[in-house]
Every structure is written in C-alpha cells, then in structure tokens.
Amino acid sequence: MSVPKHKRSESPMEFLHNALNLRREMTELLLRDFGVKSRIREHLKEVRLDEPSKEELEWMKKRYGMTGEDCQKIDTIINNATYDVKELEQYPEWLISYFRSAILRILENLLNNLYYANSIYITKEAEYTQRRGYLNQAIGNCYQLTSWMDYIRQTLPVDANKYERYLIRIQREIALVKGVRTADNKTLAKIRK
Known part of the structure; x- marks a missing residue:
C-alpha cells in the first residue's frame, strides 16, 4: 500500500535532491541567457x-x-535555436558569460559542500564540527546565488516573476540544510552524553 505524497515524511537526502534539481533548473536558465531569450543561444x-x-x-x-x-x-x-542579432548587440555575450560563470561556480561549490557534508558520519565532536562547516558554507552558497540572481535581474531586462521559482527553490534549500544542522545538533547531544 502506498502512502499519499502529502503524508510522506521528508527524505533525509531531500537537501541533496533539492540542490541537484536547483542546479539542473538553473543550468537550463543559463542556457537561455538568464531568461533574456526563450531559446538557447546559438x-x-x-x-x-x-x-x-x-x-x-x-x-x-x-x-x-x-x-x-x-x-x-x-x-x-x-x-x-535562433537569436535576434539586435538582442545580442544590446546584451553583450561577455556579460552573459560573466554571469553564467559566476552562477556555475557557486552551484558547483554548493553541491561540493553538500557532498562533503553528506560524506561525514558523525561519531565524534570533530566530525560534527567539520560537517557543520560544510553545511554553513552551503547555506552561504545559497545566499550568494540569491544575491547574484538579484543583481542579474537588475542588470538584464528579465521578468522578475520568472526568477521567483528559482528563489523559492534556493530558500527551500536553505531551510533543508538548516534542518540537517538541527538533526546534527541532536546527534552531537547524544555523543556528549
């Protein structure tokens, strides 16, 4: 018998699944030049x-x-895939490339920090501290993404509403990682006993 989706408990790996989906969705956005175009730049x-x-x-x-x-x-x-030459002249490719590189670097750092944190099984306080550091860095990466998305939205003529879904997913990632940290605090309390 299957459990209805709304009654299922959250997966302990949800923080990683959400981050992977975020990376995939943001990569698709980058391929469309941050939403300036509806198609991938040729x-x-x-x-x-x-x-x-x-x-x-x-x-x-x-x-x-x-x-x-x-x-x-x-x-x-x-x-x-086609593009409008006027569009390319108005929004130079170097600027799009600069934004794209920054976002990809942050996404890479976010996933790396989450993988590093997930590879640590807490059995002593030093492992807790190391894992906590990676989780904190991942949260920082999420805030970096939010800041860059805001900067891009202010710089390029994009519909701010189209960015809402990415910002919601980033906020969800922050909440999920904070949830992992809370669970780790409970583990640390058990270790200290």
Whole structure:
C-alpha cells in the first residue's frame, strides 16, 4: 500500500535532491541567457570543430551510446535555436558569460559542500564540527546565488516573476540544510552524553 505524497515524511537526502534539481533548473536558465531569450543561444554559425573537440564528441557518442538518430535529434535542436542579432548587440555575450560563470561556480561549490557534508558520519565532536562547516558554507552558497540572481535581474531586462521559482527553490534549500544542522545538533547531544 502506498502512502499519499502529502503524508510522506521528508527524505533525509531531500537537501541533496533539492540542490541537484536547483542546479539542473538553473543550468537550463543559463542556457537561455538568464531568461533574456526563450531559446538557447546559438553562439556560432557554421562552427568547425577542432581535433580535441571532435575527439571529445566521439568519446561522448561512445560513452552514452548515441545512435545516429540521437545525433540527428541534437542537430535538429541546435539548428532550430535562433537569436535576434539586435538582442545580442544590446546584451553583450561577455556579460552573459560573466554571469553564467559566476552562477556555475557557486552551484558547483554548493553541491561540493553538500557532498562533503553528506560524506561525514558523525561519531565524534570533530566530525560534527567539520560537517557543520560544510553545511554553513552551503547555506552561504545559497545566499550568494540569491544575491547574484538579484543583481542579474537588475542588470538584464528579465521578468522578475520568472526568477521567483528559482528563489523559492534556493530558500527551500536553505531551510533543508538548516534542518540537517538541527538533526546534527541532536546527534552531537547524544555523543556528549
């Protein structure tokens, strides 16, 4: 018998699942130039791949078992991606790249801190302290994301309402990580006894 979703308890790994979903959703936003465009930017037309890129592409095809049909689908997606030249002139690619790099770096740090924290099983106070440090850094990463999203919203002509879902997910991540810290406090109290 399955338990209705609204009556299920929260997974102890929910903080990690939420962060992974946040990274995926934010990456999709970055691919659309932070919502300035509705489609993914087509950076270059008639791109010629250099040898390392060709080798990397071949490796990916083998690694993921891509068939000719898969490659054709990807080509169709790329070919259907268009952009307005005026839009690119108005919002320079270097600025989008700068914002994109900053957000990706913060997302990487957030996930790393969560993985590091999750790898520590608390059996003594030193482990608690180390885990707590990683969790605190993850919360700091969430606040960095919020700050950058606000800066991007002020700089680019994007609909602030479209950013709401990302900010809600970031706030949820903060709450989840704080919940993990609270559970860790209980573990520490047991260790100290």
